[in-house]
Amino acid sequence: MSEKIIVANKGLVKADFAFWVGQYMDKFYDSLEQKKIIGNKCQKCGDVFVPPRKICGKCNITIPLEENWVELPDTGILVNYTITPYRVSDRRARKAKSMIIGMINIDGSNTCIVYPLLDVNPENIKLNMKVKIAWNDKTEGAPSDIKGFTPIGGE
Numbered sequence: 001m002s003e004k005i006i007v008a009n010k011g012l013v014k015a016d017f018a019f020w021v022g023q024y025m026d027k028f029y030d031s032l033e034q035k036k037i038i039g040n041k042c043q044k045c046g047d048v049f050v051p052p053r054k055i056c057g058k059c060n061i062t063i064p065l066e067e068n069w070v071e072l073p074d075t076g077i078l079v080n081y082t083i084t085p086y087r088v089s090d091r092r093a094r095k096a097k098s099m100i101i102g103m104i105n106i107d108g109s110n111t112c113i114v115y116p117l118l119d120v121n122p123e124n125i126k127l128n129m130k131v132k133i134a135w136n137d138k139t140e141g142a143p144s145d146i147k148g149f150t151p152i153g154g155e
């Protein structure tokens with residue numbers, strides 16, 4: 001019988017890491033740096049993906065990297081949302097103020113992206129309301145280039 005050594009380690013492991021997001025997301029983040037939203041379009045069904053995808057899940061075909069890019073507006077509609085007192089990146093840490101997380105469908109696309117909903121009181125949120133990107137003043141080609149989305153036309 002072989003001897004088994006089991007090590008149990010309770011607690012949290014912090015690991016800083018960097019990884020390449022891939023060619024499609026690379027293009028997407030490059031466009032965020034220019035404060036532009038791009039998606040890619042399936043050549044078969046015409047669905048537009050934001051963020052872009054290599055393969056259309058519906059048609060199961062590869063969307064060529066150098067083709068089918070479309071520039072989209074920085075507006076969209078709120079498809080769904082949730083209100084949370086926890087930080088998205090650290091679910092143990094409660095924030096003093098609740099945060100509204102929205103699922104936003106960028107106009108002209110068939111998918112959603114998830115970002116904070118800013119400058120809105122929870123009681124004034126309506127599904128399908130028009131929203132617009134709030135860009136960070138300084139962009140660096142990262143998801144954080146978008147601060148969040150704000151309602152169009154006030155509350």
Ligand SMILES: [Zn+2]
Pocket residue numbers: 042043044045046047056057058059060
């Ligand atoms: Zn398709």
